């Protein structure tokens with residue numbers, strides 16, 4: 001991956017940025033707050049925004065045996081999400097979880 005120099009003297013490298021509450025690939029300076037987006041990274045944000053329209057909303061948590069499960073909308077199947085695909089679950093913030101899948105669900 002090509003590295004670029006920032007006007008502050010830092011190095012701009014590929015990383016991950018929080019944009020509109022989406023975690024996306026970006027180019028960021030290792031010294032200042034400078035953030036840049038390649039055309040592909042911009043497309044990634046647009047695809048995530050579109051995919052989120054399908055998922056975002058109030059969902060129910062149900063009891064399944066000794067576990068609990070979050071009910072997701074059926075339309076999420078279009079993104080290849082199915083039973084058994086989850087890789088890891090972790091706390092993301094004071095009131096959110098991150099559910100990470102083994103494969104990319106938004107391409």
Ligand SMILES: [Zn+2]
Nearest residue numbers: 006008029032
């Ligand atoms: Zn900089």
